[in-house]
Each structure stands twice: as structure tokens, then as C-alpha cells.
Amino acid sequence: MEDTLILIGLLILILWQVSMGKSDQRLRIIENKIDTLLENNGIVFDEKLHVSKEVLTAVKLGKKLTAIRLYRNETGAGLKEAHKIINKLAENT
Structure with a gap:
């Protein structure tokens, strides 16, 4: 039982980490787009x-x-x- 809870906890932690990585990547893309728009409009x-x-x-x-x-x-x-x-x-x- 205890091993199962540890395994579930690790799985949740891994899924959360993957999700955060995707969010960080999307944020960088959005920041780059905004920077480009600002630069192109002076x-x-x-x-x-x-x-x-x-x-x-x-x-x-x-x-x-x-x-x-x-x-x-x-x-x-x-x-x-x-x-x-x-x-x-x-x-x-």
C-alpha cells in the first residue's frame, strides 16, 4: 500500500514537471512574439x-x-x- 502511494506521488510529480515545462516553453514563445511586435512597431x-x-x-x-x-x-x-x-x-x- 505504501509503495503504491509513493508510486502515485512520483507519477503526479512527473506529470506536473512535464506540464510546467510546456508552460515555460509557451511563455517564451509568447514573450518572443510580443518583443517582435513591439520592435516592429517602434x-x-x-x-x-x-x-x-x-x-x-x-x-x-x-x-x-x-x-x-x-x-x-x-x-x-x-x-x-x-x-x-x-x-x-x-x-x-
Whole structure:
């Protein structure tokens, strides 16, 4: 009985490991596709805050309202969150 439980546990562990490997592989494929789409469309993201080049440009030009609007359109963030991120970016530029 105990050997059977150990065998079942090992089988479950092996199946889980195979499943995770497939998930990791699919995730890498999706990341590569997204990177290709971004590159082909000239979109560059800030590695720290993940904002687009357009948002960064608007911040650098002092157009905070435009930057907030762009950020909200790109991310679906609320006004308060977008305002906080844009202010943080403005402080760092």
C-alpha cells in the first residue's frame, strides 16, 4: 500500500514537471512574439515602469496630461494610478 502511494506521488510529480515545462516553453514563445511586435512597431518600454516611448516623450516635453492619457490608454490604469506613475517619471527626468 505504501509503495503504491509513493508510486502515485512520483507519477503526479512527473506529470506536473512535464506540464510546467510546456508552460515555460509557451511563455517564451509568447514573450518572443510580443518583443517582435513591439520592435516592429517602434515601441520601446522603460524597463523599470514599463511605459512606452510616447509616454516618456510626453513627460520629457512637460505634457503631463497627455502622458497620463497615453498611459491610461495603453495600460487601462485608473486616473489616480496613472497620475502617480507620471509624476514619478517627471521627478526622475
